[in-house]
Amino acid sequence: MPSLDVPNYLFSRDVQSDLTPNATQRVTLIVAGCYVIAIAILWHVSFLSWIIYPFRLLTVGFHEMSHAFAGMLTCATIHSIVLDPDEGGETRMSGGIPWISLPAGYLGSSLIGASLIACGFDTNASKVACLVLAVFFLFTLWWARRNWLSWVLILGMSGLIVLFWFVEGGEALRYLVLFIGVMSDLYVLWDVIDDTIARKVNNSDASAFARICGCFPSQVWGVIWLIIAILFFAAGVLVGLVAFKQSAAQQKQDASTFLPVPGSSGATPGVPVPTFLLVAVTTLVWNLLG
Numbered sequence: 003m004p005s006l007d008v009p010n011y012l013f014s015r016d017v018q019s020d021l022t023p024n025a026t027q028r029v030t031l032i033v034a035g036c037y038v039i040a041i042a043i044l045w046h047v048s049f050l051s052w053i054i055y056p057f058r059l060l061t062v063g064f065h066e067m068s069h070a071f072a073g074m075l076t077c078a079t080i081h082s083i084v085l086d087p088d089e090g091g092e093t094r095m096s097g098g099i100p101w102i103s104l105p106a107g108y109l110g111s112s113l114i115g116a117s118l119i120a121c122g123f124d125t126n127a128s129k130v131a132c133l134v135l136a137v138f139f140l141f142t143l144w145w146a147r148r149n150w151l152s153w154v155l156i157l158g159m160s161g162l163i164v165l166f167w168f169v170e171g172g173e174a175l176r177y178l179v180l181f182i183g184v185m186s187d188l189y190v191l192w193d194v195i196d197d198t199i200a201r202k203v204n205n206s207d208a209s210a211f212a213r214i215c216g217c218f219p220s221q222v223w224g225v226i227w228l229i230i231a232i233l234f235f236a237a238g239v240l241v242g243l244v245a246f247k248q249s250a251a252q253q254k255q256d257a258s259t260f261l262p263v264p265g266s267s268g269a270t271p272g273v274p275v276p277t278f279l280l281v282a283v284t285t286l287v288w289n290l291l292g
Contacts (some may be wrong), residue, residue, distance in 0.1 A: 070083055122176050
């Protein structure tokens with residue numbers, strides 16, 4: 003009977019081939035690296051921080067939304083989500099399993115960021131990611147329907163996504179998705195360090211989690227969450243490298259027939275797909291006001 007064993011050198015060669023970026027992926031990695039540098043500068047220079055202020059609020063929204071989804075999955079009742087102009091947020095819920103919903107804020111938003119980074123390597127994947135974000139936006143607006151800042155933020159972000167969807171057949175969209183993903187993961191890393199490791203904040207998620215679990219102090223939980231967030235960040239890059247090997251030309255061709263923008267060669271008559279983001283939000287507004 004013939005042996006089915008695969009030589010180790012073949013496996014090593016396949017792994018090396020999968021993880022070696024092609025020309026298009028190298029551009030994506032360079033852009034992501036530039037994002038990291040730019041965000042770090044803009045975040046910490048006070049008179050420039052307003053440039054990324056809406057995206058900072060969006061990362062806070064991801065954090066609170068992750069709390070809410072974890073609570074919902076553990077049968078909690080979600081009362082409201084609140085964002086404030088000082089980049090704070092609060093998810094009010096009752097019931098559920100706190101030792102799951104509490105760490106979900108940082109870990110969930112880190113996972114969202116990593117997923118967006120992976121999708122940022124491919125145009126069509128970025129389109130799908132934006133449709134998923136649209137669903138998340140609708141849930142967030144429902145839970146935050148009394149918070150005006152959430153409405154302004156999500157309507158603005160929905161409009162920005164639709165705008166980028168129309169640029170170069172959606173090619174620009176993947177760079178926006180990549181930016182949001184990098185922004186979300188960096189927010190988690192810096193916020194965990196600031197609130198749980200560099201200084202102890204008594205009302206932080208880590209402090210509340212430490213009071214419930216009692217195993218470790220909040221700083222230790224902060225380090226654990228930081229390590230997990232870093233692993234998510236790295237996993238997002240690795241998944242993008244392995245899963246999306248298409249060249250820029252191939253991506254452009256594929257995008258022309260997958261959820262194409264109106265007027266393109268692959269578009270079909272009817273309601274433009276990108277407007278789903280705005281139509282869905284507008285429908286929710288009418289339902290809430292009606």
